[in-house]
Amino acid sequence: MWNRRKRSQSDQSDEVIFPLKIDELKNLLVETFVNSSSLNFTKYKINNKNVAVFFIDYQVEGAKLGPFLEPLLEFDSDKEFTYQTLLNGLPLSTGSTSNTLKDIQKKLISGEAFIYIEKEKQAISYPLTIKETRSPGKAETESLVLGPKIAFTESILKNMNIIRWQINSTDLVFEEFTVGKQAPREVRIAYMKSVANEDDVNTIRQRIKELDVDQIEGTIVLKQYLEDSQTNLFPQFDETELPDRFAYNVTRGKIGVLVDGSPTSFIAPATLFSFLESTEDLYMRWQAGSFLRILRFLAMFFSILVTPTYVAAATYQYAIIPSQLLVSIGQSRAAVPFPPIFEALLLEFLLELLREAGARLPTKVGQTMGIVGGIVIGQAAVEAGLTSNILIIVVAMSALSSFTTPSYLFGTTIRLIRFPLIILAGFLGLAGIVFGVSFLLIHLLRLTSLGRPYLVPIYPLRLADFNKVFFRTPFSYESKRAKSYRPKDLIRFNKKDAKQKRDIDE
Amino acid sequence: MDINVKVKPNLQIRAFYLFFIIAGIQLGVGIIGAPKFIFVEAERDSWLAILIGFLFMCVVVGVMFFILNQYENADYFGIHVDLFGKWIGKFLGTLLIIYLGASFLSILMTYIQVIQIFLYHALPNWIITSLIMILVLYTVFGGIRVVVGVTFIFFIITLSLLTVLYDPLLRINMYNYLPMFQASFPELLRGAKATAYTFAGFEILMIIYPFVSNKRNAKLPVYLGLTFTTFLFILITMLSIGYFSAKGLKNIDWALLILVKSASFTFLERLDYIVVIVWLMVIIPNLVLLMWAMAYGMKRLYKIQQRKTHYLFTGIILIAVNYFQYGHQITKLTDFIAKTGFWIVYIYPLLLLPIVLVRKKLKSSGRSKPS
Known part of the structure; x- marks a missing residue:
């Protein structure tokens, strides 16, 4: 009735x-x-x-x-x-x-x-609408040492206002969409009309228009709806709460998406390497910027590989460890009654627990948690003979490396990848690691973001874009935008003028 | 069946990648053991034998390009049907596919043998095979672009393995190369023939060529790829000769893996273990290219879905590997592939050439008559 x-x-x-x-x-x-x-x-x-x-x-x-x-x-x-x-x-x-x-x-x-x-x-x-929002505050999840500290808020109007002041150009378009049948929300896509690739804009437009859902819970949820493959482990669009990062990407020809009521935005298309970029690399001198970027890149590999390698070497291929090191590993493992795989999984599990507890607890308690977990539990675990000293160092190193990723979503993905690799290493040794890494590589090769390849300046190879992705060069060498995203307008400024040199004493 | 292939633009690859395809498919398990086989024939002048092999290979590739350029956008399967008619053409195409499948099996078996001898003595064939097949299937289901991408990236990654060769390079005994120029011409030719198994694989050019987007620039990367393989081959053979004595090398099955054994760093020893395992990344490009070529051939000849061929072939391989339990069986298979490969890869294109020329002449005269 x-x-x-x-x-x-x-x-x-x-x-x-x-x-x-x-x-x-x-x-x-x-x-x-x-x-x-x-x-x-x-x-x-x-x-x-x-x-x-x-x-x-x-x-x-x-x-x-x-x-x-x-x-x-x-x-x-x-x-x-x-x-x-x-x-x-x-x-x-x-x-x-x-x-x-x-x-x-x-x-x-x-x-x-x-x-x-x-x-x-x-x-x-x-x-005569009143809309309760908080005023823009400091960025919480992505912290920067240099550069603007302001972060997006829940109000899309304020966010658009902030971006407008970052990119004060008539070229910037905020296209409006409404998503959600039951509880509609305002969605805006931002791009530079003379730069952004028309196909990409059309793709994202079409995906938003064709989206048939009752409601969306915010940007990150919309991001998952719009991604090329939802079943995938890797994030395919880059999320950020920093307006300067958003503006940087939009001016380089990418497309930004904002959702009302959500303090984050996302940027499409993304590549694997865009998750390791930070705007801070730009604010540093180019040498330091390159160093930090390469460091982060190595940290990603390190974080994925170091614990599995320990497990593989300690279980099967101990011949690859030089004898002196092998003696100290053997000594510290002598008291441990478990096979390395169990030992490693136990410690990694403990670390993940600490991390999750730290994230859920209020800030003040969280700090204490970290200290308690790091010092007391680690020391106790070694003394109780549950794990070896060396493994604690290994796990701590891999955890530290995974914290260096600027994108929290991507960091979580790296955390997750470790576990299957540890298990593979425990069962098959080094062969398991190589199998796992090969599988990951093939997986990444198959991925696309907005129809563009996920590994883009590596495959398809575009050497000209390497200085925007893997390292940084002085700005006079960055006269072009990244070709990988096929922007409408490739040239940023005249290369000749930038390189013009004055004679001595002129 | 269409003689010429229409390839969608989003499936095309740039000619640049032909370098990696050619080099990637040539470098495989062959190079691990090849120094011994060539040394047995040509002794200290192995490098000359390899150079002769390289020159011959360049002639064959030149002929292949010539044949391909007679057509608009054809591959081996289309050309066969065009020259010999439907039945014989399809039969020849099927033979080619069977050859590709057999070389797939021989690569796989040789690698399994290496892994079992060096690392996992008791690991059954089918477990290693299923792991490798997971990778291969996952790649080929991604289509040609992923296949080429895997070839490219794995090639770049495995290039770093070459740095390990610094250690044998420092330990070379120069007297092992003397005296030079002692081998007779027939010996050199036999040595050159021994390179056939290692150098084989570039016949993929005749299948993948229609997918190349800028065909004008296709020649350079192909020849560069051949040159790169030859350079690497000569390097490894000469290192082996200098590092082992003449007597020693004749008894060493996998010279390359023994070469890297002595290198060590302060944090890493026994690099041969790592090389053997990372060699998986060297053979994966081989396997995926062969697998893709087979399934694509089946689709061209009989219109069978590529997916189905992949599943079917994986099933066959998983059963077939269990048959090979002893080294001599694998040696037999490899010898067989090397022999048939010599005819199919090196001689067959030369035989095809006059037929193509005659047909071209007939066609042009046939065309000029009515006008």
């Missing part, structure tokens, strides 16, 4: 309901509107006509109500009093009219205040 009533309601709601008497309107709204308890419905008598003003009180900003009501109540009695004259007369812009129940309800919940003059054909409404 409830179903039938709902259906009849929705049928009714599309019809034109006006003209009505004020009381009839009130009854209609109270009957059909599910939020009627918070509906503020006031009657006035102006120029001998009944007028109703109604809105939802918590959605409307109180301070804005004054300039809205005052001119209405003091409306010139000489003028004809209809909705058209009112629309012209009120000193507020962005007024609109509506005449169906559905329309009115939709506008009410998004914070518009309505005026209805008895027996008129249209109701007028003005957006």
